[in-house]
Amino acid sequence: MGIDAAHYHPWKTNPGGKLGGPLLGAWRGVAAVVRTTLLQLMRRKAYWAIYAVGISQFVVYWVVIYALTQLQLPSGTQRGMLNTFGFSIEAADPQDTGYLDFMEQQSYVVMIMLAFCGSLVVGSDFREGTLPFYLSRRLERRHYILGKLIALVGLIWLFTVLPALILFLEYGMFTTSTDYWRANWRVVPSILGYGTILGVVLALWLAAISAYLQKLAPIAVVWSSLFVLLGRLGFMLSRETGIREWVLLDPWKDLRLAGRLCFGQFRTAGDAQLSATAAWILICVSLVALLALIRRVRAVEVSA
Amino acid sequence: MRTARAFLTLWLLSFRRLFWSIGTPMLLLPIVACIMFLVRRNYGASDDPVQAFHAFSMFLLTVFASFLVPLCALAFGTAGLGGDREDRTLLFLFIRPLPRGLILLAKYFAALPLVLGFTVGSLWIFCKLAGAPGRAAFDAYLPATLYMSVAYTSLFHLFAALVRHSTVAALIYAVFMEVLLGNVPGIVKRVAVNYYGRSLMYDAGVEHGLNAPDAQWFDPYPPADARTALWAIAIGALVAAWLVFRTREYEEPT
Numbered sequence A: 001m002g003i004d005a006a007h008y009h010p011w012k013t014n015p016g017g018k019l020g021g022p023l024l025g026a027w028r029g030v031a032a033v034v035r036t037t038l039l040q041l042m043r044r045k046a047y048w049a050i051y052a053v054g055i056s057q058f059v060v061y062w063v064v065i066y067a068l069t070q071l072q073l074p075s076g077t078q079r080g081m082l083n084t085f086g087f088s089i090e091a092a093d094p095q096d097t098g099y100l101d102f103m104e105q106q107s108y109v110v111m112i113m114l115a116f117c118g119s120l121v122v123g124s125d126f127r128e129g130t131l132p133f134y135l136s137r138r139l140e141r142r143h144y145i146l147g148k149l150i151a152l153v154g155l156i157w158l159f160t161v162l163p164a165l166i167l168f169l170e171y172g173m174f175t176t177s178t179d180y181w182r183a184n185w186r187v188v189p190s191i192l193g194y195g196t197i198l199g200v201v202l203a204l205w206l207a208a209i210s211a212y213l214q215k216l217a218p219i220a221v222v223w224s225s226l227f228v229l230l231g232r233l234g235f236m237l238s239r240e241t242g243i244r245e246w247v248l249l250d251p252w253k254d255l256r257l258a259g260r261l262c263f264g265q266f267r268t269a270g271d272a273q274l275s276a277t278a279a280w281i282l283i284c285v286s287l288v289a290l291l292a293l294i295r296r297v298r299a300v301e302v303s304a
Numbered sequence B: 001m002r003t004a005r006a007f008l009t010l011w012l013l014s015f016r017r018l019f020w021s022i023g024t025p026m027l028l029l030p031i032v033a034c035i036m037f038l039v040r041r042n043y044g045a046s047d048d049p050v051q052a053f054h055a056f057s058m059f060l061l062t063v064f065a066s067f068l069v070p071l072c073a074l075a076f077g078t079a080g081l082g083g084d085r086e087d088r089t090l091l092f093l094f095i096r097p098l099p100r101g102l103i104l105l106a107k108y109f110a111a112l113p114l115v116l117g118f119t120v121g122s123l124w125i126f127c128k129l130a131g132a133p134g135r136a137a138f139d140a141y142l143p144a145t146l147y148m149s150v151a152y153t154s155l156f157h158l159f160a161a162l163v164r165h166s167t168v169a170a171l172i173y174a175v176f177m178e179v180l181l182g183n184v185p186g187i188v189k190r191v192a193v194n195y196y197g198r199s200l201m202y203d204a205g206v207e208h209g210l211n212a213p214d215a216q217w218f219d220p221y222p223p224a225d226a227r228t229a230l231w232a233i234a235i236g237a238l239v240a241a242w243l244v245f246r247t248r249e250y251e252e253p254t
Helices: A027-042 A045-070 A075-085 A098-105 A107-127 A131-136 A141-159 A161-173 A179-183 A187-213 A216-241 A244-249 A251-263 A269-296 B002-019 B023-041 B049-086 B090-094 B100-130 B132-162 B166-182 B187-191 B193-208 B223-247
Strands: none
Touching (some): A027 A141, A045 A141, A045 A161, A131 A141, A161 A179, A216 A244, B002 B023, B002 B100, B023 B049, B049 B100, B049 B132, B049 B166, B090 B100, B100 B132, B132 B223, B166 B187
C-alpha cells in the first residue's frame, strides 16, 4: 500500500518552507481533531437521546416566551410566569435574567451529557491506544488538547449558549419592533461570556478526569459526585452552620456566581460578595486540571 | 457439575474484576466527602437528641439514600454486564459452555455483594460518626438500605441488558428522573425506587424523632407495601433482564 493511500503525509509547505504558514499547517490538525471528535459523538444514538432530554427545557422556555408576548394572560398569571422564568415584559428591565436562568437549569443535563462524552471522546483515546496515532501525525500535544477542548466547549454550547441566543431572538421577534433587541443588546455578550466560562471550566475538568479514569462508570461516579454530592453537602453545611461560604463547595454554584458577573445581576447581596471568590476557585481548579491534562497526554507512555 | 463450576468461575472472575476496577477507589471519594461532612457537622454533640436525629436523618435521606445508594449500584451494577458490552467482550462470554441466563446471574451476584458492602458499610461508618443519633439510625434505616440496594442493582442490570451505554441510562434515571419524579405531587412518583426507600425510612424514623414530611408533597407509601414494591422491582427487573439477555442478538459482541 502506498503511503498516500494511508493519508500519511505532511501538511503542504508554503514557498518559505514552513508548514502552511503560521495560521495553517499543524493548526489544521486542531480542526481535524474537533471534527473527528464531534462526528465520533454525533453518530451515537445515546447522544441524541440525551440531546432530546436537554432540549425539552428549551421547548418549555420557548412556549413561555410565546405565551408572555402573544397571549392576553390574566395579570396574576403573567406576573407569576415572569417571576418563575426570570423574564420581563418591559423592553429594558435590568432584571431580565431569564436567559441566565435557562442556562443554569441546563446544568443536570449538561452534566449527564459530559459524563457520556468524557469516556467516548477523551477516555477512549487512552483506553484503546488511539492517542499515539493522533500524536504520530503532524500534531503536537497542544493541538490535540486544544482540539478536544474546543469540541467539548462546542458540545456544551449546543445545550446552553445556542438555545439561549435563539430564545433571545425569539423574544425580540414576537414583539412589534426591534426595541427589545436594542434595549437588551448586553444580553448577547453576557450569554457568550457565561457560555465561555461554563465551556472552558467544564471542558478542562472533564478532559482531565477522563484522561485519568478513561471508563464511563468511574467517570460518571466522580463527575456526579462533583456536581451533585458537593452541592448537597455545601448547601446543608451552609444552612446548618450559618456559614454562607460553604455553598462554594458546589461547582455549579461557583459557575452560576461567575456567570452572574457577566450579567451583572445577582439574586442577593451575599451572592455578589461571593462571586469573586467563586471565580478564583474556578480559575485555580481549572489550572490544576490543565496541568494534569498536559502531564497525561503523551505520545509514548513509559511504564516502570 | 461442569455448568456449576463454569458459573462459579465466571462469578469469581467478575467479582474480582469489579472489585479491583478503578470504580472501587473512585466510589470511596464521595464516601470520604460524606465522612468529612459528618466530622465537621458533629451530630453527636447536639444538646437536643431528637433534633439531632432529625438532622442526621435528613442527611441520610437527601445524600445517602438519594445519591450514594444509587451511585454504588450504578458503579457496580452497570459495570458488570455493561462493561462487557462497552469493551465488546460479550462474545468471549457467549462462547463459554454456560447458558446466557447463568451469565447474567453470575454478573448480578458478583455485583450485589459489592453494592451491599459499600452501602451497608458506608451507612455503618456514617452512623458511627454521628454518635448517639447514629446508633438508633443504623437499626432503623438498615432494612431500607438493603431493599434499595437490591432493587437498584437489579434495575441497572436490566438497563445493561437493554441499552449499550447503560451507565448513562442509569445516571439519567438516578440523577434526573428520580429527582424529577420522586418530588412531584401525585402517584407518578411510584415509578421511582427512591420513593419506596424513603417511605420505609420515614416510617422507621418517625418514632425516633424524624418529622413526617408534608403530605401535600410526599405521601409515604405503607411500609409493608413499600417492601413488597421494592421486592417486585428487584425480581421483576432481574427476570426482565434475563428474558432480554437470553433472546437478544447483540450487535456489538466483539
